[in-house]
Amino acid sequence: MAKQYKHPSQIHKSGFDFLTALKKNNNREWFNAHKDVFLQEQALVEVFAEALLQELSSHDEIKTPSGKKSLHRIYRDTRFSADKTPYKTNWSGNFKRATKYRRGGYYFHIEPGNSFIAGGFWGPNPQDLKRVREDIAFDATPLRKIINSKSFKATFGTLKGEQVKTAPKGFEIDHEAIDLLRYKQFLLIRKFADKEVLNADFLKAANQTFKAMRPFFDYMSEVLTTSPNGEGM
Template sequence: MQYFTNDFVGFFEELSTNNHREWFHANKKRYEESVKKPFEIFLGKLIQEIQKYDPMLDIEPKDCILRINKDIRFSKDKSPYNLYYTAFVSGGGRKDKSVPGMFLRFSPEMVGVMGGCFGISKEQLHSIRTKIDQDSSQFRKLIENKDFVQKFGEIKGRALKRIPKEWKEAYEKEPLIANKQFYFVGEVSPSIITSDSLINELMNYWKVMRPVNEYLIEAIQ
């Protein structure tokens, strides 16, 4: 099924050179019809597909989709709108990015597909490090899986510059112990947005990220 027309990309391409409230409000109906409504329908179907494998996922599109308005309070760039549309599909939705799930970013340049933990608390970070330390071989096996590497490459995130004494031995076995975040990123051509195989393609990414996400979920919970 095709969820989006070419105007999804067209809207953001034009917004990039007209990023002000006057243009956006003049194109509000277009935004609703080409971006917001079809994205909600698409996301609802994606959630239904994920629930076939994860029936415990209890979330709706409105709980996942982030606002198109930018937070410009602390930014030098005062343009009011993001040039992409995003959603965080997880048990915590957009309000809790520490819960591993699938983060999607649709833009004219690419479709970003991300997973793992972003906003981790101090306690959650300690739990993840402890789990990795207890069985670093299992963690390494998951992130070196050929399908995972092919789609996502490697685990990313900010890392400690100085390793605390309590983690030095674990760091020698697994350098990712130093990470303060554990996330991974895949990129797909934006042509997928208008493709009939959009859901299938994204579900392939979800299935590959699932073992790593579940490992992290088990650690933080």
């Protein structure tokens, strides 16, 4: 008989317990022996993901059709990895924004000791990266205003992501905005303690974190969907 939960759309400790056990027994024999537990816990995460999608859809247009569709597979692709353990030890998923005019993506990662809500641009293509850098080089003020705001700092701390070590091709090392021009990724990340994730208010906190990304997403979307002279692309 399925368990009854007072707050079905929250992350449950049983899900953490399963991931902890999986980390200690990351092999196919153990996983197959506990497949029924995995399916039960994954179903609970699907409920959370669906609730999060509904909250997110109240303030943004999302292409991802369901919480279930947002979830990533637990099976690892080990073909090109030195780590041959077959399973991920986290629950994760992402939501895609609708239409080419809404850029940026939303991501959630649930893992004992390493949970976070994130968003941004993980792997921008060369054309988009060049366009963003050109806008920053022309006038970094709009982006600085966003990332230096009290709400941004309180939620995300700083802009994160991989950076080039010196200066990207085509830009001077002594450019006044070189600190921003170095970024190859543009990530917004907010970490959560296990206690926070297991709290019934985590769904609300996750949605508020997504909502706090909008000024950054709106800026990037405008840059990436208009030409340098301000016309639509």
